[in-house]
Amino acid sequence: MKELKLMKGNEAIAHAAIRCGVDGYFGYPITPQSEIMETLMEEQPWLDTGMVVLQAESETASINMVYGGAGCGKKVMTSSSSPGVSLMQEGLSYMAGAELPCVVVNVVRGGPGLGTIQPAQSDYFQSVKGGGHGDYKLITLAPASVQEMADFVDLAFELSFKYRNPAMILSDGVIGQMMEKVELQPFKPRMTEEEIVAKYGDWATTGRTSNRKRNVITSVSLDSEYMEEHNHKLQAKYKACEEDEVRYEEIMCEDADYILVAYGSSARICQKAVEIAREQGIKAGLLRPITLFPFPTKQLQKLAQSAKAMLSVEMSAGQMVEDVKLSVNGAIPVEHYGRIGGIIPSPGEVVDALKSNFIQG
Numbered sequence: 001m002k003e004l005k006l007m008k009g010n011e012a013i014a015h016a017a018i019r020c021g022v023d024g025y026f027g028y029p030i031t032p033q034s035e036i037m038e039t040l041m042e043e044q045p046w047l048d049t050g051m052v053v054l055q056a057e058s059e060t061a062s063i064n065m066v067y068g069g070a071g072c073g074k075k076v077m078t079s080s081s082s083p084g085v086s087l088m089q090e091g092l093s094y095m096a097g098a099e100l101p102c103v104v105v106n107v108v109r110g111g112p113g114l115g116t117i118q119p120a121q122s123d124y125f126q127s128v129k130g131g132g133h134g135d136y137k138l139i140t141l142a143p144a145s146v147q148e149m150a151d152f153v154d155l156a157f158e159l160s161f162k163y164r165n166p167a168m169i170l171s172d173g174v175i176g177q178m179m180e181k182v183e184l185q186p187f188k189p190r191m192t193e194e195e196i197v198a199k200y201g202d203w204a205t206t207g208r209t210s211n212r213k214r215n216v217i218t219s220v221s222l223d224s225e226y227m228e229e230h231n232h233k234l235q236a237k238y239k240a241c242e243e244d245e246v247r248y249e250e251i252m253c254e255d256a257d258y259i260l261v262a263y264g265s266s267a268r269i270c271q272k273a274v275e276i277a278r279e280q281g282i283k284a285g286l287l288r289p290i291t292l293f294p295f296p297t298k299q300l301q302k303l304a305q306s307a308k309a310m311l312s313v314e315m316s317a318g319q320m321v322e323d324v325k326l327s328v329n330g331a332i333p334v335e336h337y338g339r340i341g342g343i344i345p346s347p348g349e350v351v352d353a354l355k356s357n358f359i360q361g
Contacts, residue, residue, distance in 0.1 A: 073204025097219030118342025256285030
């Protein structure tokens with residue numbers, strides 16, 4: 001049965017994890033995402049579903065626990081905020097190389113360094129470019145509401161297992177801490193080992209039997225030719241993901257002269273900015289990437305055929321703007337507007353930036 005509740009974005013993540021049949025959560029507290037683990041502890045899902053919830057001794061330990069659970073074909077996840085996710089990068093690179101599914105939630109705070117607990121979007125590069133070493137990608141979803149925080153847990157697991165690759169839910173302190181009504185999905189039972197093998201294949205270490213070989217999961221090989229072949233396989237997988245899994249939302253783009261490009265909480269701000277601009281006679285629209293990888297490159301290329309300019313609005317010094325520029329490829333001007341250090345821009349500031357860059361200049 002579906003339920004409607006008022007809750008924080010972080011709480012929604014926790015409830016969604018329980019309901020979608022997650023086998024294990026391993027994490028370490030850090031603001032502004034600590035409510036995810038706190039809610040899981042309060043709900044005590046191990047009593048009803050058998051879900052493991054464990055506070056590890058560090059972020060490095062938690063991602064390696066996720067690595068172990070994922071190797072068994074289990075639905076496992078972790079969550080953290082910017083500095084903590086930095087500590088997980090080696091493990092994420094290992095998991096991408098070993099082709100293991102998992103879900104990582106990053107509720108971004110301002111940086112660099114320990115920075116501030118206030119919200120930011122300055123982890124874009126780390127999330128979509130492969131923050132660790134090697135040529136790999138994370139499937140990256142960017143929720144813009146508490147409802148999407150809940151919905152994207154199940155979607156992230158679906159994509160992660162489909163492509164046998166880590167998936168990230170890239171949120172921030174605004175979405176994580178704000179409260180909205182959320183429709184929670186019905187409970188899904190945890191999958192048995194037999195169901196895991198039947199649905200996803202026999203790659204997991206579910207045990208050697210008379211009709212299956214012993215599996216060894218690793219990301220290391222001293223054979224350069226094998227590693228090149230393996231890397232080509234990974235790149236083909238990322239290409240398939242780019243072809244089939246792009247998700248975005250368009251708001252008032254049909255006749256827009258100026259396109260705002262923003263994700264997450266910045267997209268909510270830009271939605272109001274579009275309304276203000278329209279009231280002032282400026283034909284503005286919003287393209288909201290929902291998947292940051294894969295990025296909606298083709299849709300931006302299409303919009304560039306009719307729009308006059310684009311403004312990438314981010315709570316960062318300018319990161320996603322590089323992908324917007326690459327997508328447009330010089331067809332129209334692209335500029336960046338952002339606030340940094342945990343400052344949230346207002347819709348009016350966005351409209352002023354649009355004017356100063358393209359209209360009044």
